[in-house]
Amino acid sequence: MLSIKLAWRNIWRNKRRTIITTLSIVVAVFLSAITRSSQEGQYDNMLENTVGTFSGYIQIHKQGYQDNPTLNNSLAINDSLYEVIKSDKNIRSIIPRIESYALVATGQQSRPAMIMGIDVEAEQELSQPQTKLQKGNYFSSNSEKGAIIGEKLRQRLNAQIGDSLVLIGQGYHSMNATGLYPIKGTVSFSNPEMNSSLVYLPLKTAQYLFSAQDRLTSIAIKLKTPTQLNATAKYLKSRLPTNDYEVLTWQKMMPELKQAIEVDRGGGIIILLVLYMVVGFGILGTVLMMIAERSYEFGVMLSVGTPRTTIAKILSFEILLMSLMGAGFGILFSIPVAWYFNVNPIDLSGAMASAVEQYNMAPILEFSTDPEIFTSQALIVFFITLLFSIIPILKAANLNPIDAMRS
Amino acid sequence: MQAIKKYCLATILFLFSCTFIIQAQNATDIVKKADKKIRGESSRAKITMKIIRPTWQREVSMKAWSLGTEYSLILVTAPARDQGTAYLKRDNEIWNWLPNINRTIKMPPSMMSQSWMGSDFSNNDLVEESSIVTDYNHTIAGDSTLSDYECYRIIMSPKPQAPVVWGKLISFISKQEYLQLRTEFYNEDGKLIKVMEGSQIENMNGRTIPTKMEMIPMDKKNQKTVLLYEDIAFNIDIAERFFSIQNLKNLD
Numbered sequence: 001m002l003s004i005k006l007a008w009r010n011i012w013r014n015k016r017r018t019i020i021t022t023l024s025i026v027v028a029v030f031l032s033a034i035t036r037s038s039q040e041g042q043y044d045n046m047l048e049n050t051v052g053t054f055s056g057y058i059q060i061h062k063q064g065y066q067d068n069p070t071l072n073n074s075l076a077i078n079d080s081l082y083e084v085i086k087s088d089k090n091i092r093s094i095i096p097r098i099e100s101y102a103l104v105a106t107g108q109q110s111r112p113a114m115i116m117g118i119d120v121e122a123e124q125e126l127s128q129p130q131t132k133l134q135k136g137n138y139f140s141s142n143s144e145k146g147a148i149i150g151e152k153l154r155q156r157l158n159a160q161i162g163d164s165l166v167l168i169g170q171g172y173h174s175m176n177a178t179g180l181y182p183i184k185g186t187v188s189f190s191n192p193e194m195n196s197s198l199v200y201l202p203l204k205t206a207q208y209l210f211s212a213q214d215r216l217t218s219i220a221i222k223l224k225t226p227t228q229l230n231a232t233a234k235y236l237k238s239r240l241p242t243n244d245y246e247v248l249t250w251q252k253m254m255p256e257l258k259q260a261i262e263v264d265r266g267g268g269i270i271i272l273l274v275l276y277m278v279v280g281f282g283i284l285g286t287v288l289m290m291i292a293e294r295s296y297e298f299g300v301m302l303s304v305g306t307p308r309t310t311i312a313k314i315l316s317f318e319i320l321l322m323s324l325m326g327a328g329f330g331i332l333f334s335i336p337v338a339w340y341f342n343v344n345p346i347d348l349s350g351a352m353a354s355a356v357e358q359y360n361m362a363p364i365l366e367f368s369t370d371p372e373i374f375t376s377q378a379l380i381v382f383f384i385t386l387l388f389s390i391i392p393i394l395k396a397a398n399l400n401p402i403d404a405m406r407s
Numbered sequence: 408m409q410a411i412k413k414y415c416l417a418t419i420l421f422l423f424s425c426t427f428i429i430q431a432q433n434a435t436d437i438v439k440k441a442d443k444k445i446r447g448e449s450s451r452a453k454i455t456m457k458i459i460r461p462t463w464q465r466e467v468s469m470k471a472w473s474l475g476t477e478y479s480l481i482l483v484t485a486p487a488r489d490q491g492t493a494y495l496k497r498d499n500e501i502w503n504w505l506p507n508i509n510r511t512i513k514m515p516p517s518m519m520s521q522s523w524m525g526s527d528f529s530n531n532d533l534v535e536e537s538s539i540v541t542d543y544n545h546t547i548a549g550d551s552t553l554s555d556y557e558c559y560r561i562i563m564s565p566k567p568q569a570p571v572v573w574g575k576l577i578s579f580i581s582k583q584e585y586l587q588l589r590t591e592f593y594n595e596d597g598k599l600i601k602v603m604e605g606s607q608i609e610n611m612n613g614r615t616i617p618t619k620m621e622m623i624p625m626d627k628k629n630q631k632t633v634l635l636y637e638d639i640a641f642n643i644d645i646a647e648r649f650f651s652i653q654n655l656k657n658l659d
Contacts, residue, residue, distance in 0.1 A: 166510060167508075168505070168508070168512065173463055173465060173525060174458075174522065174524065174526075175488075175489070175525065176489055176524065178508045179508065180507065180508045211488065
């Protein structure tokens with residue numbers, strides 16, 4: 001107890017010294033936490049753009065659809081399938097879809113497009129076409145004859161709202177799939193590729209177009225807590241016959257996205273390691289100086305008979321207290337900054353924005369507020385501080401009292 | 408001396424090629440007769456096409472008209488949702504009339520090798536740029552019997568400049584009625600790619616023909632396309648202007 005008391009008093013005996021040491025730790029925690037936060041925020045943004053608002057965290061297909069995504073690999077709708085899915089508590093909404101490709105044309109222009117038959121109600125939960133409408137109106141029923149297309153696609157086709165959109169493609173079992181639908185509205189997504197190639201049709205209309213009545217190519221699932229992803233996927237897999245259905249998490253559906261994130265995270269960690277080194281040696285310098293300053297004091301203490309272990313103990317407590325304070329303040333300062341940029345993401349512009357858009361991401365820099373980032377960074381810096389203090393503490397404890405007092 | 412030598416060589420070559428031509432003439436005649444038999448100058452037919460796949464099958468009914476080898480027209484009459492769809496072939500171009508979108512589409516070259524209405528026929532098969540009579544050299548390779556019909560086995564190898572994709576064809580043509588009962592299609596490596604078989608030989612409007620044609624691709628199991636001729640009339644009275652894009656929309 002005495003050594004803790006002494007350590008506490010030693011800290012506040014020279015306030016400037018303490019503040020400098022603590023500040024270097026605070027800055028270290030702050031920098032590493034903000035770096036991680038912006039990185040993870042970017043991944044969240046990426047995921048949110050593709051997984052959270054489009055593909056869903058989990059999808060159920062007919063077995064084999066993932067390898068060969070054609071209408072011939074679509075699944076038939078049945079109630080027991082829905083009941084099984086609904087029985088998991090983590091499931092927020094079930095979004096049925098039928099997807100295929102076709103040529104769309106108006107007048108003289110034609111473009112290849114992704115045709116997506118959507119359940120008018122359920123889709124509002126996931127890709128939210130109703131909030132992304134640029135012009136026109138949303139569908140009113142699942143069998144309505146009309147199409148909502150990407151705003152860029154409309155421009156490329158040189159069409160207006162109300163114009164007829166011609167669809168030419170191939171349906172289930174290679175049936176002819178041709179249809180004529182008025183353009184009801186246009187949507188704009190942050191993903192530029194979707195803007196220029198997506199055509200929404202109401203579910204029943206699309207099923208008729210593709211001669212695939214009561215069939216779906218995929219059932220997307222929105223989760224209440226995305227972190228419980230694997231548990232939910234495991235539950236669904238155990239309840240659905242594996243010969244008929246495949247249950248895929250977003251990592252399985254989009255391995256390239258997962259890999260891109262992992263590669264980028266790896267690069268980020270290297271930068272962080274460099275940061276840790278700089279921080280570590282900075283702290284080493286401060287602590288060394290702090291101890292060198294007090295060598296006369298240690299010499300006196302040793303001369304009057306203080307055991308070397310006690311000196312080491314007092315010094316350790318001093319460092320411990322300072323790094324605790326540093327880590328704590330580091331978290332305190334970084335959270336509001338990260339939170340601010342999480343709520344008000346930085347808008348990218350110019351070349352940077354178009355580069356990001358090429359990766360199908362929204363051109364914004366968003367920060368993550370995942371608490372784990374802050375605690376882990378504080379902990380890491382805390383331990384680095386302790387690690388780099390071992391040498392100065394040992395040095396102080398092993399002082400020769402006469403030399404120490406002379407210098 | 409030099410001139411005489413040249414002359415001798417030319418004569419010998421000429422004699423050799425003569426014997427070759429005489430032998431080949433025989434086979435070519437057979438192919439010509441068989442071709443004339445199933446084609447005629449013009450024709451009108453009612454056909455049902457069955458597309459058979461391992462897990463499903465479906466039927467398409469149609470009416471077809473043809474004039475020479477240049478013109479043909481096909482109108483889909485069933486299933487109901489495809490009713491009225493029509494295909495027009497003029498020389499080596501195909502147009503597709505789709506009534507529900509009110510449009511005529513010219514098949515782009517990129518689609519020519521794709522399957523026609525999901526069957527084992529490609530759009531290229533419809534165009535039939537090559538002719539078994541003029542684009543191949545024919546030799547009789549022997550006799551064989553196919554479902555009680557005595558047949559000539561004729562090997563057809565494409566002429567050097569002919570627009571042909573096959574390495575060779577082996578055709579079985581019956582000796583009596585000159586019916587093409589079986590044709591094997593080989594690629595340039597000599598691998599068998601698909602087989603066309605004719606069966607159910609019947610008399611239709613005065614002509615004996617196979618009324619069932621099966622196209623069987625060799626590399627896909629349990630998969631084939633069957634054409635059933637319900638009615639066919641040859642040498643009908645039909646004008647060239649019948650085969651126009653305008654007329655596609657007025658067929659019934």
